[in-house]
Amino acid sequence: MALLIKIRFRENGEGSITFNGKTHNCLGQKGRNYPKDITIYPSDKKLKYWSKEFNVWLEYAILIWGQKGIYIHWGADNIASNGNSDSAGCIHLEKPQIEELFNWLNSRTRITIEHPWEGFTCTSHYLT
Numbered sequence: 005m006a007l008l009i010k011i012r013f014r015e016n017g018e019g020s021i022t023f024n025g026k027t028h029n030c031l032g033q034k035g036r037n038y039p040k041d042i043t044i045y046p047s048d049k050k051l052k053y054w055s056k057e058f059n060v061w062l063e064y065a066i067l068i069w070g071q072k073g074i075y076i077h078w079g080a081d082n083i084a085s086n087g088n089s090d091s092a093g094c095i096h097l098e099k100p101q102i103e104e105l106f107n108w109l110n111s112r113t114r115i116t117i118e119h120p121w122e123g124f125t126c127t128s129h130y131l132t
Contacts, residue, residue, distance in 0.1 A: 006043070006111065006112045006113055006114045007023070007108070007109065007110075007111060007112070007113040007114070008023070008113070008114050008115075008116070009021060009022070009023045009105075009113060009114070009115045009116070010022040010023075010115075010116050010118075011030060011032075011038075011095065011115065011116070011117045011118070012117075012118045012119075013032050013034075013038075013117070013118065013119040013120070014120065015034065015120050015121075016034055016083060016090065017031060017032050017033055017034035017035075017036075017083065017090030017091065018030075018031055018081075018082055018083060018090075019031070019032060019119075021076075021095070021097065021101075021105075023105055023108060024104070024105075024108050026104075028081070028097060028098075028101040029081040029082060029097075029098070029101075030076075030081050030095050030096060030097050030101075031079070031080060031081050031082055031083065031086055031090060031091050031095070031096040032090065032091055032093075032094075032095045032096075032119075033090050033091045033092060033093045033094075034090045034121075035121050036074075036093055036119075037121070037122065038069070038074070038117045038119060039068075039069060039117065040116065040117055040118070041114070041115070041116050041117075042068060042069065042114070042115050042117075043112060043113065043114055043115070044066065044067070044068055044109075044112075044113050044115060045111075045112055045113070046109060046110055046111065048066055048067040048068070049064075049065065049066045049067070049106055049109055050062075050065045050067075051063070051064065051065075051106075052065070053065035053067075053075065053077075055073075057073065058092065062075055062077040062078070062094070063077060063078040063102075064077055064078045064099075064102040064103060064105075064106040065077040066105070066106065066109065068095070068115060072093065073093075074093050074094055074095070075094045075095070076094065076095045076096075076097065076102070076105070077094055077095075077096065077097075077102065078096070078097065078098070078099055078102045079091065079094070079096030079097070080096055080098070081096055081097055081098045081101070
């Protein structure tokens with residue numbers, strides 16, 4: 005059986021992520037039409053990944069949407085801590101939570117994402 009991660013965003017891009025029986029804060033991009041249902045694998049995670057687009061290292065990076073280069077990674081989990089801005093598209097978790105998620109992700113994992121803006125549904129890996 006696949007592991008399950010549930011992400012729920014509020015209108016401003018802040019939200020919650022639930023995995024391994026726990027719920028934590030997370031931050032995404034307001035209005036981003038994230039896929040509603042995707043599958044990832046342990047091979048999709050990298051301890052460090054260099055983002056050419058933003059010229060920064062993403063730590064504890066888990067690729068969830070390859071077509072758009074969207075990751076779950078270490079970063080501010082709320083707007084106030086992120087310089088009063090939502091994310092540029094990736095989904096951020098604070099360090100203890102992203103470390104836990106990164107280490108917990110050891111098999112095929114389904115991610116469901118809910119957000120209050122218009123979106124789409126796709127169930128294919130990486131949405132190619």
